[in-house]
Amino acid sequence: MKDDAIERTEWVRLTLGGSTSTVTHSGVDELADGLSDALWVMDANTDAIAGAPEGVPKVVLPVGEAAKSWPAVDRILRAAVEREIDRHGRFVGFGGGVVCDVAAFAASVYLRGVAVTLIPTSLLAMVDAAIGGKTGVNFAGFKNMVGTFHAADEVRICEETTHSLSEREFRSGLAEAIKAALLDDAELLEIFESHAEAILARKNPVLSEVIRRSILVKARVVESDYREGGRRAILNLGHTFAHALESVAGFGEWTHGEAVAWGIARAARLGEATGHTPAQHAERIISLLTRYGYRIEPGVADPHALLEAMRHDKKRAGGAIRFVIPCGVGETVVEPVDEVTVLQGLVHPG
Ligand SMILES: NC(=O)c1ccc[n+]([C@@H]2O[C@H](COP(=O)([O-])OP(=O)(O)OC[C@H]3O[C@@H](n4cnc5c(N)ncnc54)[C@H](O)[C@@H]3O)[C@@H](O)[C@H]2O)c1
Structure with a gap:
């Protein structure tokens, strides 16, 4: 050394x-x-x-x-x-x-x-x-x-x-990098779309660029809100669904990143259902997550058990469960959504 x-x-x-x-x-x-x-x-x-x-x-x-x-x-x-x-x-x-x-x-x-x-x-x-x-x-x-x-x-x-x-752990981390792209880096999203094979093969220079850009996104968010008074909450995109899935499926069944990828897909569909996410953007998210091999279909666990787990999520406020909704690249809202709509999104195919 x-x-x-x-x-x-x-x-x-x-x-x-x-x-x-x-x-x-x-x-x-x-x-x-x-x-x-x-x-x-x-x-x-x-x-x-x-x-x-x-x-x-x-x-x-x-x-x-x-x-x-x-x-x-x-x-x-x-x-x-x-x-x-x-x-x-x-x-x-x-x-x-x-x-x-x-x-x-x-x-x-x-x-x-x-x-x-x-x-x-x-x-x-x-x-x-x-x-x-x-x-x-x-x-x-x-x-x-x-x-x-x-x-x-x-x-x-x-x-x-x-x-x-391992392949699983690597793809688990990629889900958080895809989240970063959706939150605040249109160019990174394009890199994900056009270089899937090289990224999955962990090739450079594309892999280091993915990492550098993802870090920059997180850095921008945490610098603006170090102690999570507001904006930092957008980093939880996909996480309300993910935490529920991890707890209902039993910890260890899904890696955190696999659950986050599933949660991002569910958040995109929820955004569509509530009029926040244009269908085209939701489709873009779904097709990207599919390209990277994540399981994103709604019916992976009992919808009522998932809803119950979400009720306990610490980000709950004012009686409704709050979700980070991807409205467009770099456009995210944190919104309470009524339970009936949430439940429908966990039952219907999408
Ligand atoms: N502090 C934060 O802001 C923050 C943000 C996100 C996640 N987390 C925490 O991070 C943890 C999850 O991190 P993780 O997914 O890295 O889990 P982990 O640390 O358990 O690592 C996953 C597995 O990969 C192995 N590993 C790590 N690097 C390796 C390498 N280069 N080669 C071979 N094996 C390697 C580990 O030994 C482990 O078996 C959770 O506890 C979560 O709460 C913290």
Whole structure:
């Protein structure tokens, strides 16, 4: 591992909560530069992939959502104490969204907050979890029940690390990138439409362009609303449906991204039914999601069970369930929709 000259390209610089967070693009060999004294957090998979450093102080967590837990935080904090990491020290999260969330959370509470570098290795973490400063762990059976805002001062991206991701995990991350395109990048949407084969084959330069542009979309949104007072809610496009599906189908049946893709399709149809989304735009969304191989048909789970799960969604307001509706590229509204209309959209073919 080199600790000398660090050659990375700056992609994005965000100001979040008064501090700066820089997203840089690195080659796989430079990912660990300058970070040999930091405390690394990874999981058993990412400990073994390209870019994983040797000989650094590290905590290796078990694989999967269960690692986003209090015991994992305990292990990281104890390792930091044992290593005598002081308040000028640094944690590094090297892994998917789980590792990024838990490493950043531990960094935010250790000595009232130490610096954290995130090196996301799943596509989902690159375009979403590592960007925007939300940290968290699951608690008392609830997802992300405990957390903080603590932005990484640096996020290092190397798309090469995605090469070892399973096909399913890769496509799961792509759904969030497609969401980003729909939210605020017409050119990215066209790239998705015209380069599907290359994107699915993880080819460059198109893959790094997809990642860079998706990050820019999220960066613009979170900079305008760091603590989710309003606009940040649009990042939940597809998520009200997705969370319901994940809980009704049983966690793990659908990956988060697969459920989000299904949810985006349902939100587009709901937009059509409520007069917010022109039919042409809904068709464009449906055909894109189909091209990328996602399951988007309405009847994938019991409609009444889905509705019940949505009633419990934390984004509920004023008695009606609120949805992020894609009206056009870069045009999104967050609207309450009555339950009868929602139910119809879960029953009828579309
Ligand atoms: N903080 C945020 O703003 C935010 C946003 C979105 C999602 N999240 C969180 O992110 C988590 C989901 O992230 P995820 O989908 O990356 O899950 P994950 O971290 O569990 O990673 C998915 C799987 O891929 C493996 N993996 C990761 N990188 C790999 C690589 N390069 N090669 C081979 N295997 C690799 C992991 O070990 C794991 O088995 C959820 O907990 C979610 O709440 C957070």
